Amino acid sequence: MxxxxxxxxxxxxxxxxxxxxxxxxxxxxxxxxxxxxxxxxxxxxxxxxxxxxxxxxxxxxxxxxxxxxxxxxxxxxxxxxxxxxxxxxxVDRDIAPDHPLQRVLGVIVNADTQAIRETADRLDLTAVEVVASSIAESIGSGRRVEVFGVGSSAAATTELVFRLQRLRVACWHRAEAHSALSSAALLRPGDLAIGVSHSGRTREVIEFLSEAAEHGAMTVAVTSYPRSPLAESAELVLTTETHETSFRLAALSALHSQLLVLDLVYVAVAQRSHPAVDEAFELTARAVQTHRLPEHPIRKGKHR
Incomplete structure:
Protein backbone atom coordinates (compact mmCIF):
# COMPACT_ATOMS: atom_id res chain seq x y z
CA MET A 1 0.00 0.00 0.00
CA VAL A 91 12.24 19.79 14.86
CA ASP A 92 15.11 21.36 16.80
CA ARG A 93 16.28 18.52 19.04
CA ASP A 94 19.45 19.99 20.50
CA ILE A 95 19.57 20.58 24.25
CA ALA A 96 22.78 21.96 25.68
CA PRO A 97 23.73 21.58 29.36
CA ASP A 98 23.33 25.34 29.86
CA HIS A 99 20.00 25.76 28.06
CA PRO A 100 17.21 27.27 30.23
CA LEU A 101 14.28 25.03 31.13
CA GLN A 102 11.93 27.07 28.94
CA ARG A 103 13.94 26.07 25.86
CA VAL A 104 14.28 22.47 27.04
CA LEU A 105 10.53 22.29 27.54
CA GLY A 106 9.90 23.62 24.03
CA VAL A 107 12.24 21.08 22.42
CA ILE A 108 10.66 18.16 24.28
CA VAL A 109 7.11 19.31 23.56
CA ASN A 110 7.83 19.83 19.85
CA ALA A 111 9.56 16.47 19.47
CA ASP A 112 6.92 14.47 21.34
CA THR A 113 3.99 16.27 19.75
CA GLN A 114 5.33 15.65 16.27
CA ALA A 115 6.04 12.00 17.08
CA ILE A 116 2.50 11.53 18.39
CA ARG A 117 0.98 13.20 15.33
CA GLU A 118 3.07 11.10 12.95
CA THR A 119 2.11 7.97 14.89
CA ALA A 120 -1.55 8.85 14.46
CA ASP A 121 -1.06 9.53 10.74
CA ARG A 122 0.63 6.18 10.07
CA LEU A 123 -1.30 3.92 12.44
CA ASP A 124 -3.15 1.00 10.84
CA LEU A 125 -6.63 1.49 12.32
CA THR A 126 -7.87 -1.75 10.76
CA ALA A 127 -5.25 -3.64 12.76
CA VAL A 128 -6.28 -1.74 15.91
CA GLU A 129 -9.89 -2.80 15.29
CA VAL A 130 -8.87 -6.45 15.01
CA VAL A 131 -6.78 -6.31 18.20
CA ALA A 132 -9.48 -4.51 20.19
CA SER A 133 -12.20 -6.91 19.02
CA SER A 134 -10.09 -9.91 19.96
CA ILE A 135 -9.45 -8.51 23.45
CA ALA A 136 -13.11 -7.58 23.96
CA GLU A 137 -14.23 -11.06 22.91
CA SER A 138 -11.85 -12.59 25.46
CA ILE A 139 -13.72 -11.07 28.42
CA GLY A 140 -15.42 -13.86 30.35
CA SER A 141 -14.45 -16.46 27.76
CA GLY A 142 -11.41 -17.93 29.47
CA ARG A 143 -9.13 -16.59 26.74
CA ARG A 144 -5.95 -14.84 27.83
CA VAL A 145 -4.02 -11.75 26.81
CA GLU A 146 -0.27 -11.68 27.50
CA VAL A 147 1.73 -8.46 27.05
CA PHE A 148 5.51 -8.21 27.17
CA GLY A 149 8.10 -5.48 26.87
CA VAL A 150 11.44 -4.79 28.51
CA GLY A 151 13.36 -1.63 29.38
CA SER A 152 11.45 1.56 28.64
CA SER A 153 8.78 -0.40 26.73
CA ALA A 154 7.86 -2.16 29.98
CA ALA A 155 6.32 1.08 31.24
CA ALA A 156 3.88 1.12 28.31
CA THR A 157 2.97 -2.57 28.62
CA THR A 158 2.42 -2.29 32.37
CA GLU A 159 0.03 0.62 31.83
CA LEU A 160 -1.95 -1.28 29.19
CA VAL A 161 -2.37 -4.29 31.47
CA PHE A 162 -3.46 -2.10 34.38
CA ARG A 163 -6.18 -0.55 32.23
CA LEU A 164 -7.39 -3.77 30.62
CA GLN A 165 -7.63 -5.55 33.94
CA ARG A 166 -10.13 -2.91 35.06
CA LEU A 167 -12.31 -4.05 32.16
CA ARG A 168 -12.21 -7.64 33.45
CA VAL A 169 -9.78 -8.71 30.72
CA ALA A 170 -7.68 -11.70 31.76
CA CYS A 171 -4.46 -9.88 31.00
CA TRP A 172 -0.91 -10.09 32.37
CA HIS A 173 2.47 -8.48 31.94
CA ARG A 174 5.49 -10.63 32.80
CA ALA A 175 8.44 -8.73 34.19
CA GLU A 176 11.19 -11.09 33.04
CA ALA A 177 11.92 -13.21 30.00
CA HIS A 178 11.64 -16.71 31.49
CA SER A 179 8.23 -15.95 32.98
CA ALA A 180 7.06 -14.41 29.70
CA LEU A 181 8.27 -17.37 27.63
CA SER A 182 6.63 -19.87 30.01
CA SER A 183 3.34 -18.00 29.79
CA ALA A 184 3.61 -17.77 26.00
CA ALA A 185 4.08 -21.53 25.81
CA LEU A 186 0.73 -22.00 27.58
CA LEU A 187 -1.23 -19.82 25.17
CA ARG A 188 -3.71 -21.43 22.80
CA PRO A 189 -5.65 -20.48 19.67
CA GLY A 190 -7.97 -17.61 20.58
CA ASP A 191 -5.45 -16.11 23.02
CA LEU A 192 -3.54 -12.93 22.23
CA ALA A 193 0.14 -11.99 22.68
CA ILE A 194 1.34 -8.38 22.37
CA GLY A 195 5.05 -7.58 22.18
CA VAL A 196 6.30 -4.00 22.49
CA SER A 197 9.77 -2.92 21.34
CA HIS A 198 10.77 0.39 19.79
CA SER A 199 13.61 -1.12 17.76
CA GLY A 200 11.83 -4.38 17.00
CA ARG A 201 15.14 -6.12 17.67
CA THR A 202 14.87 -6.96 21.37
CA ARG A 203 15.63 -10.66 21.48
CA GLU A 204 13.43 -11.47 24.47
CA VAL A 205 10.34 -9.84 22.96
CA ILE A 206 10.90 -11.57 19.60
CA GLU A 207 11.22 -14.94 21.33
CA PHE A 208 8.05 -14.22 23.31
CA LEU A 209 5.96 -13.55 20.19
CA SER A 210 7.49 -16.49 18.32
CA GLU A 211 6.68 -18.84 21.18
CA ALA A 212 3.10 -17.56 21.37
CA ALA A 213 2.66 -17.95 17.60
CA GLU A 214 3.95 -21.52 17.74
CA HIS A 215 1.04 -22.40 20.03
CA GLY A 216 -1.61 -20.73 17.88
CA ALA A 217 -2.10 -17.40 19.66
CA MET A 218 -2.72 -14.22 17.70
CA THR A 219 0.45 -12.09 17.82
CA VAL A 220 0.76 -8.30 17.72
CA ALA A 221 3.94 -6.21 17.48
CA VAL A 222 4.11 -2.57 18.59
CA THR A 223 7.28 -1.12 17.10
CA SER A 224 8.74 1.84 15.24
CA TYR A 225 10.23 -0.46 12.59
CA PRO A 226 7.61 -2.26 10.47
CA ARG A 227 10.31 -4.33 8.75
CA SER A 228 12.07 -5.39 11.95
CA PRO A 229 12.43 -9.02 13.12
CA LEU A 230 9.69 -8.41 15.71
CA ALA A 231 7.26 -7.15 13.07
CA GLU A 232 8.07 -10.09 10.82
CA SER A 233 7.25 -12.51 13.63
CA ALA A 234 3.80 -10.98 14.26
CA GLU A 235 0.46 -11.29 12.50
CA LEU A 236 -0.42 -7.65 13.12
CA VAL A 237 1.86 -4.63 13.44
CA LEU A 238 1.02 -1.32 15.15
CA THR A 239 3.67 1.25 14.28
CA THR A 240 4.92 4.11 16.41
CA GLU A 241 7.06 7.13 15.56
CA THR A 242 9.74 8.84 17.61
CA HIS A 243 11.90 11.96 17.55
CA GLU A 244 15.13 11.87 19.52
CA THR A 245 16.39 14.85 21.48
CA SER A 246 19.60 15.39 23.37
CA PHE A 247 19.67 13.22 26.51
CA ARG A 248 16.71 11.17 25.20
CA LEU A 249 17.64 8.44 22.76
CA ALA A 250 14.97 6.95 20.51
CA ALA A 251 13.93 4.18 22.90
CA LEU A 252 13.35 6.73 25.66
CA SER A 253 11.51 9.07 23.29
CA ALA A 254 9.19 6.32 22.05
CA LEU A 255 7.17 5.98 25.26
CA HIS A 256 4.54 8.61 24.48
CA SER A 257 3.88 7.17 21.03
CA GLN A 258 3.63 3.66 22.48
CA LEU A 259 1.18 4.90 25.11
CA LEU A 260 -0.92 6.57 22.41
CA VAL A 261 -1.23 3.34 20.43
CA LEU A 262 -1.96 1.18 23.47
CA ASP A 263 -4.39 3.73 24.89
CA LEU A 264 -6.30 3.66 21.60
CA VAL A 265 -6.48 -0.13 21.86
CA TYR A 266 -7.76 0.16 25.43
CA VAL A 267 -10.46 2.71 24.56
CA ALA A 268 -11.56 0.61 21.59
CA VAL A 269 -11.90 -2.41 23.90
CA ALA A 270 -13.92 -0.31 26.36
CA GLN A 271 -16.24 0.80 23.54
CA ARG A 272 -16.93 -2.82 22.63
CA SER A 273 -17.49 -3.81 26.27
CA HIS A 274 -20.06 -1.13 27.13
CA PRO A 275 -22.18 -1.11 29.35
CA ALA A 276 -20.24 -3.74 31.35
CA VAL A 277 -17.40 -1.22 31.49
CA ASP A 278 -19.47 1.20 33.58
CA GLU A 279 -20.21 -1.53 36.11
CA ALA A 280 -16.53 -2.51 36.31
CA PHE A 281 -15.46 1.11 36.80
CA GLU A 282 -18.05 1.59 39.54
CA LEU A 283 -16.93 -1.55 41.37
CA THR A 284 -13.23 -0.71 41.20
CA ALA A 285 -13.79 2.90 42.23
CA ARG A 286 -15.83 1.75 45.22
CA ALA A 287 -13.12 -0.74 46.22
CA VAL A 288 -10.46 1.97 46.59
CA GLN A 289 -12.72 4.73 47.88
CA THR A 290 -11.59 4.33 51.51
CA HIS A 291 -7.99 4.97 50.42
CA ARG A 292 -8.80 8.49 49.20
CA LEU A 293 -8.79 11.54 51.42
CA PRO A 294 -12.22 13.18 51.68
CA GLU A 295 -12.84 16.15 49.43
CA HIS A 296 -13.32 19.55 51.02
CA PRO A 297 -15.37 22.35 49.46
CA ILE A 298 -13.32 25.23 48.10
CA ARG A 299 -13.46 28.08 50.56
CA LYS A 300 -14.10 31.48 49.04
CA GLY A 301 -12.90 34.76 50.48
CA LYS A 302 -10.38 35.32 53.23
CA HIS A 303 -9.69 32.71 55.84
CA ARG A 304 -11.41 33.61 59.11
Missing part, protein backbone atom coordinates in the same frame (compact mmCIF):
# COMPACT_ATOMS: atom_id res chain seq x y z
CA UNK A 2 1.42 3.37 -0.97
CA UNK A 3 2.30 5.88 1.67
CA UNK A 4 0.38 9.13 1.54
CA UNK A 5 2.04 12.48 2.18
CA UNK A 6 1.50 12.46 5.92
CA UNK A 7 4.29 10.73 7.77
CA UNK A 8 6.43 9.96 4.70
CA UNK A 9 9.55 11.75 5.90
CA UNK A 10 9.19 10.28 9.37
CA UNK A 11 8.91 6.82 7.83
CA UNK A 12 12.05 7.44 5.78
CA UNK A 13 13.95 8.41 8.93
CA UNK A 14 12.67 5.31 10.67
CA UNK A 15 13.37 2.81 7.89
CA UNK A 16 16.64 4.33 6.69
CA UNK A 17 18.96 1.95 8.61
CA UNK A 18 17.25 -1.13 7.16
CA UNK A 19 17.38 -0.07 3.51
CA UNK A 20 20.02 -1.33 1.06
CA UNK A 21 22.98 1.06 0.70
CA UNK A 22 21.90 2.50 -2.65
CA UNK A 23 18.37 3.18 -1.41
CA UNK A 24 19.79 4.73 1.74
CA UNK A 25 21.59 7.32 -0.38
CA UNK A 26 18.32 8.27 -2.06
CA UNK A 27 16.52 8.51 1.29
CA UNK A 28 19.29 10.60 2.85
CA UNK A 29 19.18 13.05 -0.05
CA UNK A 30 15.41 13.46 0.27
CA UNK A 31 15.62 13.96 4.03
CA UNK A 32 18.37 16.59 3.70
CA UNK A 33 16.23 18.78 1.45
CA UNK A 34 12.64 17.54 0.88
CA UNK A 35 11.64 20.70 -1.02
CA UNK A 36 14.41 20.32 -3.58
CA UNK A 37 13.68 16.60 -3.93
CA UNK A 38 10.03 17.37 -4.66
CA UNK A 39 11.11 19.64 -7.51
CA UNK A 40 13.81 17.37 -8.95
CA UNK A 41 13.45 15.05 -11.92
CA UNK A 42 14.23 11.39 -11.45
CA UNK A 43 17.49 11.89 -13.37
CA UNK A 44 18.50 14.82 -11.11
CA UNK A 45 17.75 12.85 -7.95
CA UNK A 46 19.69 9.84 -9.23
CA UNK A 47 22.75 11.92 -10.13
CA UNK A 48 22.79 13.83 -6.84
CA UNK A 49 22.46 10.64 -4.81
CA UNK A 50 25.12 8.81 -6.81
CA UNK A 51 22.68 6.17 -8.02
CA UNK A 52 20.67 5.56 -11.18
CA UNK A 53 17.07 6.24 -12.30
CA UNK A 54 16.41 2.51 -11.96
CA UNK A 55 17.52 2.67 -8.32
CA UNK A 56 15.24 5.63 -7.66
CA UNK A 57 12.36 3.70 -9.24
CA UNK A 58 13.15 0.72 -7.01
CA UNK A 59 13.22 3.08 -4.03
CA UNK A 60 9.73 4.34 -4.93
CA UNK A 61 8.34 0.83 -5.28
CA UNK A 62 9.92 -0.21 -1.98
CA UNK A 63 7.85 2.53 -0.34
CA UNK A 64 4.72 1.38 -2.16
CA UNK A 65 4.57 3.96 -4.95
CA UNK A 66 4.09 2.97 -8.58
CA UNK A 67 6.69 5.44 -9.76
CA UNK A 68 8.62 8.61 -9.09
CA UNK A 69 5.66 10.91 -9.75
CA UNK A 70 3.78 9.45 -6.80
CA UNK A 71 6.77 9.96 -4.51
CA UNK A 72 7.18 13.60 -5.58
CA UNK A 73 3.52 14.31 -4.92
CA UNK A 74 3.73 12.68 -1.49
CA UNK A 75 6.77 14.73 -0.50
CA UNK A 76 5.18 17.96 -1.73
CA UNK A 77 1.94 17.15 0.05
CA UNK A 78 3.67 16.59 3.36
CA UNK A 79 5.68 19.80 3.04
CA UNK A 80 2.50 21.73 2.27
CA UNK A 81 0.61 20.31 5.21
CA UNK A 82 3.51 20.98 7.54
CA UNK A 83 3.77 24.57 6.37
CA UNK A 84 0.05 25.14 6.71
CA UNK A 85 0.08 23.83 10.25
CA UNK A 86 3.28 25.77 10.98
CA UNK A 87 5.12 22.56 11.64
CA UNK A 88 8.82 22.22 11.02
CA UNK A 89 9.85 19.10 9.14
CA UNK A 90 13.01 18.83 11.26
Missing amino acids: ALDGEGLLARLRTELPGLPEALQRVAELILRDPEEAAQSTIVDLAERSGTSPATVTRFCRTLGFRGYAGLRVAIATEIGRAAQARWEID
